[in-house]
Amino acid sequence: MNLTRDEEKLLSGEGGEGAQKAMEIIASIGDINDAPRLIPVERVQISGVSYKTIGDAGLEFLQDMAALGAKTSVYSTLNPAGIDLEQENSDAPPRFVEKQGEILRAYELLGATPSCTCTPYLAGNKPGFGEHIAFAESSAVAYANSALGARTNRESAITALASAITGKTPLYGLHLDENRMPTLTVNVAENVESVNDYSALGYYIGKHFDAIPYFKGIQPGVEGLKALSAGLATGKVSMFHIDGVTPNTVGDVSSLETFEYTGAERKTVTEDLNTCDDPDILCIGCPHCTLAEIKQVIDANPKKEVWVYTSRAVQKQLGEKIKNPNIRLISDTCMVVQPLEEMGIGSLGTNSTKCAYYTRNLSGLDVKFDNMENLLKK
DSSP, X not given: OBOOHHHHHHHHTTTXXXXXXXXXXXXXXXXXXXXXXXXXXXXXXXXXXXXXXXXXXXXXXXXXXHHTTOOOOSEEEEOOBSSOTTOSXXXXXXXXXXXHHHHHHHHHHHTOBOOOOSOGGGTTOOOOTTOBOEEOOHHHHHHIIIIIOOBOOBOOHHHHHXXXXXXXXXXXXXXXXXXXXXXXXXXXXXXXXXXXXXXXXHHHHHHHOOSOEEEESOOOOHHHHHHHHHHHHTTTOOOOEETTTSOSOOOOOTTSEEEEEOHHHHHHHHHHHOOOSSOSEEEEEEEEEOHHHHHHHHHHOOSSOEEEEEOHXXXXXXXSOOOOTTEEEEESBOTTTSOGGGTTOOEEEESOXXXXXXXXXXXXXXXXXXXXHHHXXX
């Protein structure tokens, strides 16, 4: 892989040991993927923020990088942490809260912006069409590539941090035109309207296909697009196209393999994810809620306890105090990376396939998967 003179200087240690280690990571990824060169990125989304997901080893890595003087060189935001940073009486265990604080202090020393959201595009980190970025949040990767037309591979926590420090990423994968074209046509014959429907559609396709799908028969808005992105990203899908909705060029799709998504496929998703009927709490906001979704929960006036997750930026837009004591508005974290199993929660209801899939696998919780309207009625 060819490096510029400035890149060679970073690799040789002229920019400090922290930057050198970051460049070593980026150069190694480029070599592994036969990238011809590195390209600049203008913004980064870093995962690996919750103590639940990175543990002591991840914390030590971050502290070591900060001690070596590493600093972000481009605008870099963070994925959700394991706690709401402004709730003084956290339900999480004290040691978890302490360790989470150390992780965030390390990121602060590294120069990252503590946005703590999985929807950076709703919280000030929104890339433009054709912009090369390095995002590590899987649902945001699919959304950025597809709904916004930006260009990013699915980065890991470590490679995203390395890109944030160096301002570079290798030129391969979804940064290249030829790798962004659709490889599968999905005719959506089932009625898909709610966030839950889009989430189920994404989950089914992501689970059964390693492809770049071209969807026909759906017209999602922002909420549907982020739900579809999250569902797809539970599998291997990091980009999609929608007829008449997404901005990327699709070329000739007449010869693509075609799959028809019907009510039968939709039913299998519900059957696959459901393990209980009467959950302890309801969790809405995976990915983080838009303002419209928060208001939908408020208007439903739920009788059951609902935890609504959103970014701090969107929460500030609400502009009103929620009067229903059953609604708990939570920022900076999400149900997937919270230590719910250590907080007395054994089951939850959700309209998100990503939430259902990961809380079962990471936290061992039982799940009720349904659309928001049905969940909030009970």
